Amino acid sequence: MKTIILIILGIVIAPVLGGLIAGLDRRLTARLQSRFGPPLLQPFYDVAKLFGKEKVVSNFWQVFCAWIYLIAAALSVGLLFAGSDLLLVFFVQAIGAVFLVMGGLSTPSPYSQVGSQRELIQVLTYEPLLILVFASIFMVTGSFRVDEILAYEQPLLVQLPLMFIVLGYALTIKLRKSPFDFSTSHHGHQEIVKGILTEFSGPYLGIIEIGHWYETIFILGICALFWHTSLVGCVLLIASTYFAELIIDNTMARMTWRWMLKYVWSIGLAMSFVNLIWLYAG
Amino acid sequence: MLPMMLVLAILLPLVAAVGCYFLRVSAIRSLIVLATGVVLAAVSLALLGQGTFTYSPGTIVGISWDSLVTLADFALLFVMLYYAFKLKNQMIKIFVILQIIPLAVFEMFFVDHAVETPAIFADSLSLIMVAVISIIGSLICFFAIPYMKEHEEHLHLVKSRQPQFFFFLVLFLGAMNGLVLSNNILWLYFFFEVTTFCSFMLIGHDQTQIAVKNATRALMLNALGGVAFVFGMIWAYAETGSLDLQVIIQAGPMGGLMLAPLGLLCLAGFTKAAQVPFQSWLLGAMVAPTPVSALLHSSTMVKAGVYIVLRLAPAYAGTFLSQGVALCGAFTFLACAAIAVSQSNGKKILAYSTISNLGLIICCAGLNTTWAITAAIILIIFHAASKALLFLCVGTIEHGIGSRDIEDMHGLYLKMPRTAVITIVGVLTMLLPPFGVLLGKWMAIESASGDMFVITMLALGSAVSLVFWARWAGILLTAPLRDKVPAESQSVLTRLTLTALAGIAVVLSFFSPMLYTKLIEPMVGKSFEITAGVFASPMGVFAVYPIFIILAAAFIYSWIETKKSATDKSSATYMCGANVPETGVQSFIGPMNSPVELKASNYYMKEFFGEERLTLWVNFVALALIVLMLGGAL
Structure with missing residues (x-):
């Protein structure tokens, strides 16, 4: 019963947050960027407006894929809140990622096609890093279960400082921030056509936007695990991490996917190895 | 009752094969294949209900079955030698002679024939294998009936070669059943050789130059495996004085001396399971007609290799050999998944993914915890169903569009909606939760998490496999598509087998918790608590039923939404507004105001994952790992 309440809570709160x-x-x-910026609630206005638009599609599978993307993202957040298995939650999230790519590939537009292929490369880049982060959490706490990890008495950051940086790379890619925003950019500051999202419009684009909010919460939730012992510490950690993301996003230009794959895999694996060896030695 | 069932499982395919060969009427042959398949499937399920047993067949008309097997074994080796001379291949000659002479010496001077060794032993692992072989293998044989008819029409053959084809195809099932049920290691060796020979004949079936070349390579590498098997077997006998596989396994943990023979037997398993650096024979096997590829890759042949490694797992638990096996398997998993990314030939993608998944299973055997062994068995079951399905889909697509290149499958939904959707189902069951393959992968990754090198390779391998699967599923849908597409026509047997395999892959996944409690747990020991269809241990949870039900509801809901969208406005494909104005044309206005047709293709990332770029290094590293594994065992 408690699990179900937690799942529902997660599914309701996550998009708002x-x-x-x-x-x-x-x-x-x-x-x-020395601008004033939109009101805080602008994303909600945007999505509301999207839902008011006329529905236009080019391939009916787009509709199917958009919905599955949203539901899988919501389910993964629900499972995370309910204290399920990290790896399982991640694989459920991957259902959404795969269907988003299938939706993008379902239309012949070259922009959408290239965007989807790049999205796959992004998944390819962050997935091994996330699995290694989970494995390292397991090595510290002895479990993949979020409920068991929360029972661990020390912040994970103490033993896994480098893994947190590795997670930061995955976070940057997942949030679609520069320099890793190849498939589509979170802010439209360096692309004219919207990559994988090119052919999604109106309510269906709104659905994907809500799915993206879920994914943001999903990955920030994993960041939060690194300082789960204190609420203040947790909020501080997430706030500073997100601010660092913004700085990176605003100071970097989009690079090439070849560079991303080489750079992130080599740095990410090197840091993971060092951190894992510390664990072995400690 | 039991002897009858064993006869049906092992000898019925032989009789049916002979029937297929001599009764050269297509209707009778089809009937024989269908009847054999149905009986095999029923028998395999009955055996599964039977539970663990040991059985010695004794004698037939005064001759012991053991001597018959020995006789057949030598006959088979000499047939192989004949082919080696016919093909003028020095390596095969050497490898076959290296089996004949030691085996003859072994049989004549070493083996104590007075000692009774139970020939047959079955536990859950064997019985699950029998079910996989008999059910999935039979479905593939059913598929082969209409497929081979079309295949021969394409080739314009004057004289049908189907009798020979079905002879080996059906015989293969019996040999596999024999292999997994054998307890006497000499029997195991005999069936091992029969599968080698059958696959050689089936790969070379079309008798084109390339088919003969690849069949020769398959025979050579598997004969090498046979040599490793013979020496492993003799050495094991020298250490334990027994031909009884169970005795050999129990002798494993006693001393370091047993590790060398076990290492050789594992090496034999590696060649059969086409692990790197022995992968080339399985890649070459795709020249054969599709049912052969499907059979070799899913339920038979390669699974024999995996079975041997897994069967011996308790014997080398906790040793350096075990770690070596895990590393070799994990490396194959990563290397072959990576090369698969650079491929556009559908069958080749499947071949690399098979080798990769077998690597994962072998890695699980090497990890050797109850959790990992459970993962290996689950992977064997579900990989067989999904991979057989995907091969048969590629075969169907190839007959439909005349190509097996995935670049030609863009927008396949417009031409073959039914096959396209079933292919997507196949891909999703290989890739996503809550399906069985992913359940196995999840267990594998969680049980590998203590080992830094293995977990890194599994993490990387799992990510690269997502790339080639997801894009394949996606491009099948690429088209401006608003109206319902009428389903293509298919022969009854084609539709039946594809639907049945897709059904098995999906529905059996739902029952994975039951499979675990009924079959796997009693054999390997308990590692999960199952409540309400949720695998739970202090280390992790996998909620099969809840996720299955939620996702099923999600699929239905999304489909209803999709139906509702039928009235939505259609948009033209986005081409920066430069579309050619006529409707139904996917072109844009290019230079000199001339129309340019849209064309998009996959990223194959050849500079990272190219076959030419990686193969040499992969083989080199794999060889080093095998030397490390065997050297540590010696």
């Missing part, structure tokens, strides 16, 4: 974070993101970004 995710939307607010997106709004805050836009305001802070604006300030960093």
Whole structure:
């Protein structure tokens, strides 16, 4: 019963929080660029407006894929809140990722096609890092279960400082921030056509936007695990991490996917190895 | 009752094969294949209900079965030698002679024939294998009936070669059943050789130059495996004085001396399971007609290799050999998944993914915890169903569009909606939760998490496999598509087998918790608590039923939404507004105002994952790992 309540709580709260974070993101970004920026609730207005638009599709599978993307993202957040298995939650999230790519590939537009292929490369880049983060959490706490991990008495950050940085790479890719925003950009500051989202419009684009809020919460939730012992520490950690993301986003230009794959895999694996060896030695 | 069932499982395919060969009427042959398949499937399920047993067949008309097997074994080796001379291949000659002479010496001077060794032993692992072989293998044989008819029409053959084809195809099932049920290691060796020979004949079936070349390579590498098997077997006998596989396994943990023979037997398993650096024979096997590829890759042949490694797992638990096996398997998993990314030939993608998944199973055997062994068995079951399905889909697509290149499958939904959807189902069951393959992968990754090198390779391998699967599923849908597409026509047997395999892959996944409690747990020991269809241990949870039910509801809901969208406005494909204005044309206005047709293709990332780029290094590293594994055992 408690599990079900937690799942529902997660599914209800996550999009609200995710939307607010997106709004805050836009305001802070604006300030960093010496602009005033939109109101905090702008993302909600945007999505509401999208839902009011006429429905236009090019392939009916787009509709199917958009919905599955949203539901899988919501389910993964629900499972995370309910204290399920980290790896399982991640694989459920991957259902959404795969269906988003299938939706993008379902239309012949070259922009959408290239965007989807790049999205796959992004998944390819962050997935091994996330699995290694989970494995390292397991090595510290002895479990993949979020409920067991929360029972661990020390912040994970103490033993896994480098893994947190590795997670940061995955976070940047997942949030679609520069320099890793190849498939589509979170802010439209360096692309004209919207990559994988090119052919999604109106309510279906709104659905994907809400799915993206869920994913934001999903990955920030995993960041939060690194300082689960204190609420203040947890909020501090997430806030500073997100702010660092904004700085990176605003100071970097989009690079090439070849560079991303080489750079993130080599740095990410090197840091993971060092951190795992510390664990073995300790 | 039991002897009858064993006869049906092992000898019925032989009789049916002979029937297929001599009764050269297509209707009778089809009937024989269908009847054999149905009986095999029923017998395999009955055996599964039977539970663990040991059985010695004794004698037939005064001759012991053991001597018959020995006789057949030498006959088979000499047939192989004949082919080696016919093909003028020095390596095969050497490898076959290296089996004949030691085996003859072994049989004549070493083996104590007075000692009774139970020939047959079955536990859950064997019985699950029998069910996989008999059910999935039979479905593939059913598929082969209409497929081979079309295949020969394409080739314009004057004289049908189907009798020979079905002879080996059906015989293969019996040999596999024999292999997994054998307890006497000499019997195991005999069936091992029969599968080698059958696959050689089936790969070379079309008798084109390339088919003969690849069949020769398959025979050579598997004969090498046979040599490793013979020496492993003799060495094991020298250490334990027994031909009884169970005795050999129990002798494993006693001393370091047993590790070398076990290592050789594992090596034999590696060649059969086409692990790197022995992968080339399985990649070459795709020249054969599709049912052969499907059979070799899913329920038979390669699974024999995996079975041997897994069967011996308790014997080398906790040793350096075990770690070596895990590393070799994990490396194959990563390397082959990576090369698969650079491929556009559908069958080749499937071949690399098979080798990769077998690597994962072998890695699980090497990890050797109850959790990992459970993962290996689950992977064997579900990989067989999904992979057989995908091969048969590629075969169907190839007959439909005349190509097996995935670049030609863009928008397949417009031409073959039914096959396209079933292919997507196949891909999703290989890739996503809550399906069985992913359940196995989840267990594998969680049980590998203590080992830094293995977990890194599994993490990377799992990510690269997502790339080639997801894009394949996606491009099948690429089209401006608003109206319902009428389903293509298919022969009854084609539709039946594809639907049945897709059904098995999906529905059996739902029952994975029951499979675990009924079959796997009693054999390997308990590692999960199952409540309400949720695998739970202090280390992790996998909620099969809840996720299955939620996702099923999600799919239905999304489909209803999709139906509702039928009235939505259609948009033209986005091409920066430069679309050619006529409707139904996917072109944009290019230079000189001339129309340019849209064309998009996959990223194959050849500079990272190219076959030419990686193969040499992969083989080199794999060889080093095998030397490490065997050297540590010696």
